[in-house]
Amino acid sequence: MELSPIGIVESPLTDPAAAPKQGREGAPEAVLVIHADVAAGLDGIAPGEEVIVLTWLDRADRGVLRVHPRDDPANPERGVFSTRSADRPNPLGLHVVEVVEIDGPRLRVRNLEAVDGTPVLDLKPVI
Amino acid sequence: MELSPIGIVESPLTDPAAAPKQGREGAPEAVLVIHADVAAGLDGIAPGEEVIVLTWLDRADRGVLRVHPRDDPANPERGVFSTRSADRPNPLGLHVVEVVEIDGPRLRVRNLEAVDGTPVLDLKPVI
Numbered sequence: 001m002e003l004s005p006i007g008i009v010e011s012p013l014t015d016p017a018a019a020p021k022q023g024r025e026g027a028p029e030a031v032l033v034i035h036a037d038v039a040a041g042l043d044g045i046a047p048g049e050e051v052i053v054l055t056w057l058d059r060a061d062r063g064v065l066r067v068h069p070r071d072d073p074a075n076p077e078r079g080v081f082s083t084r085s086a087d088r089p090n091p092l093g094l095h096v097v098e099v100v101e102i103d104g105p106r107l108r109v110r111n112l113e114a115v116d117g118t119p120v121l122d123l124k125p126v127i
Numbered sequence: 128m129e130l131s132p133i134g135i136v137e138s139p140l141t142d143p144a145a146a147p148k149q150g151r152e153g154a155p156e157a158v159l160v161i162h163a164d165v166a167a168g169l170d171g172i173a174p175g176e177e178v179i180v181l182t183w184l185d186r187a188d189r190g191v192l193r194v195h196p197r198d199d200p201a202n203p204e205r206g207v208f209s210t211r212s213a214d215r216p217n218p219l220g221l222h223v224v225e226v227v228e229i230d231g232p233r234l235r236v237r238n239l240e241a242v243d244g245t246p247v248l249d250l251k252p253v254i
Contacts, residue, residue, distance in 0.1 A: 001183050001246070003128035003217050006208075022254065038216050041192040044209030051208075054181075054219055056128050065167040081133075081178075081250035082171030089165050090130050090248045092181055092219070119128070121217045123208035127149070 003056060005119035006041070007034035007105070013115045016059055016086070021070055023095055023111035032107040032120055039105040045123070047102055053095040054122040055114050060091030093118070096126060130183060132246035133168070134161035134232070140242045143186055143213070148197055150222055150238030157224075159234040159247055166232040172250070174229055180222040181249040182241050187218030220245070223253060 011030035013019045020026045032053065034042060045051060064087035069075040080088040097109040138157035140146045147153045159180065161169060172178060191214035196202040207215040224236040 001130035001132070001185075003130060005128070006216050038192060041206040041208040041215065043193065044205035052221065054217075054221075058128075065165060066170065078171035079168040081168040082252055084251060084254065088168065088249065089133050090181075092249050094179065094181075094221075094251060122215065122219050124211060124221060125209055127211065 003121055005035070005056070005121060006038045007032055007120040009055065009112065009114045009116060009118040009120060011112065011114065011116045013113070016115050019115055020113045023097060023113045025113070027111055027113040029100065029108060029110055030112040030114070032109060034105040034107070034120070036105060042105065045099060045102065045107070047099050049099050050096055050126045051099055052124040052126055053097055053112065053120060055093035055095065056119040056121055057086040057091035057093045058119060061087040062089055062091060064088065092121070130248055132162070132183065132248060133165045134159055134247040136182065136239065136241045136243060136245040136247060138239065138241065138243045140240070143242050146242055147240045150224060150240045154238055154240045156227065156235060156237055157239040157241070159236060161232040161234070161247070163232060169232065172226060172229065172234070174226050176226050177223055177253045178226055179251040179253055180224055180239065180247060182220035182222065183246040183248055184213040184218035184220045185246060188214040189216055189218060191215065219248070
């Protein structure tokens, strides 16, 4: 099971430790730059829509199975599958963003907490 | 970017063509069987909760970029990223299921349209 990125995140966020935990907690606007060879797959996405973005959180620790939610030691430890921790066996990021503008293969979006350079794996409609 | 399954779907559904398009369209109960080496990650998930399941749709055609939504030729063709088509460059399945019962590493769930044998990649809470 090999993933092949469909694009990359361009964002002013560069430090995962300083990025918001959730996109609605103050993430700046970002751009999804989709690779030319798959850009035909964007047809049908329109500004104003909410879209699910799946990313590969490439700085994650894949050996982690239990965490303190939100990195706060005051929160009791629990299993990663009951949290949104980036550290997990398959570090797939799931983000619900709002499309602001589409310029060819460049989608400007709101509410994306992924850092600059994060690989994009898939886009899906919110149902 | 290599994925490593965390478990597998056990379901009465065996034929992708006959499976419902969405879990709420009549999917039977199924079981997520989580591998023992990552089962510690389940701590904190409780019956009655909704959980997001990410799967690998291993029978998908990864070269497809445009489809008729819901496999209906009457629907105008559009880009796969604006649809829930299984055929797409990275065939990641996203399912919102309800946990009915937890028996160790076995989670019985409702509303999962993935077929028997589908690899499970990740579980996340609904936020």
